[in-house]
Amino acid sequence: MWEYTDTVKDHFFNPRNAGAMNDANAVGEVGSLSCGDALKLMLKVNPETEIIEDAKFQTFGCGSAIASSSALTELVIGKTIDEARKLTNQDIAEFLGGLPPEKMHCSVMGQEALTAAVAAYKGEELDEDDHEEGALICKCFGVDAGMIERAIRNNKLTTLEMVTFYTKAGGGCNSCREPLEELLADTNKAMVAEGLIKAEEAFIFGSAPAPKKEKTVKGFVIPDTPVAAPTGPAQPSAPVQIAMPAAPAAAPAAVAVAPAPAPAPAAAPATGLSPAKEAILVARLIEEMRPTFKRDGGDVELFDIEGNIVMVHLTGACSGCQLATQTLGGIQKIISEALGRPVRVIPVAKT
Template identity: 50%
Template sequence: MWDYTDKVRDHFLHPRNVGSLDGANAVGEVGSLACGDALKLFLKINDAGVIEDATFQTFGCASAIASSSVLTELLKGKTVAEARKLTNKDIADYLGGLPKEKMHCSVMGQEALEAALAAYQGEAAPRHEPEGELVCKCFGVYDGQIRRAIRENGLTSVEEVTDFTKAGGGCGDCLEKLQAILDEELGKAPAAAPEPVAAKPLTNLERMRRVAQVMDEEIRPNLKKDGGDIELVDIDGKTVLVALRGACKGCPVSNVTLTDFVQKRLQELVEPDITVREAGK
């Protein structure tokens, strides 16, 4: 269970300014339903450049809803110039803080605001996600977005990069690339590649121990970040039987989670020919 502040709970349970806005002359949209979070921000700005009204539509978790709700409250009555100065830190601070794993929700609010103000000025929306090289395929996060998050928020670890951008929170294939980007931004020299170690056949007992360790230390914590979970049911030779729990149970993309994340990580960290199946199927 996330440790939410009273303000986060209030704005989640009683969100302000929900829905589309008639007469909106500035609209900003960020995120993607395929990646789990999306936000559309509507602003009505008068001739004096003051934001008279603001509403939102969002698809996401409690933090995404609360961040969007607070953003609309913060914007009302501000001039366009004042609104441009709002950052994700302002959103999180107004809420009394967010769980570190949910900071990307406040970042999404800042990006939607920037897109809306750009549309109002007749400018192209900032290209946060398509900027540079695609780094995280699971959540569609690009190089430019990652570097911006590192610079603006003083990030110093890959875990923090994941908290602010979601990059690395899926299959994990991009973790080395995230570390390289982080090292470059922090001015660190790249670490020397380790010497390859010859793989030895695993005994059944060792395989079971390693599978359980990877499940508990890496796979389950990553799934829990978005409300999901997984249970190790049995191991039959090199076939791992699992049961999906929480938000993962019945999810329309659960097969992708099992093959592209769970199975792939076990193949990388335990044995390359391990297969993962959902128990009872």
């Protein structure tokens, strides 16, 4: 059974303003019978002041749909039309003390009914229906199949990691991994058929690498840079890195499909921040982390930043610590989140 808040239960068992209204002058009817949700919102608006003097609802739907409708009427009564149209579904959900992720659509339906009623009152045309469609795939972040498919198509995504970067789907409890893999494989297959991506780029179901701990950083060796490579055109031996989009936030349309990990210095992507500002931010983050390391008898210092690579000195107990790899992973996560792009943190020896 769903975990409803006490407010949701209260508004379901004791709904406010339920029933028909015969003298309404603004009515919004939305919903979908196949989904089992439909709402009729009736408003009585004072034509002089444009204040909503009364509101009633009739809802065909589950407990949270009825509670959302009840909350909606309580929220709009006493507001002017212009104030009311600023209400969002988040306002409804907040009024109810939150809704389970699968039930957020109930609050969306409330907002849509309000929009429809206001449009009817003003004599405006309703905008195109733009509500999300498809089955809810990722329950942690409320991402549905339609949104994921659009992200895959628009950005030519071909790995699970990229899907998670773009949509957040699969970034939580990971229980949607299988449906996510299926959706990616199906969408890629269709894209190959349409000539949007090459067959060899497409994700094949079941081909995702198993989640594993990155163990490639051994000891504290500075990875070879292409310049330093002594013999021939050897490949850079930088540890294998999962292909990541260059700039998720800035220019998703321009992202090439899973580029091979480029040599570090060349991979500096465009972000909202200038390199200098990024450096200041990273320095500050590391400074904030230092007390934690010092408590354990170690220390960490920023050495340099080159593109996607953040180089740090590990000293004291941190240096040579068996947990160094995990420590670096933690720092890497914090910096990546702050910069809004993936970076790799590697330890370098102090010279």
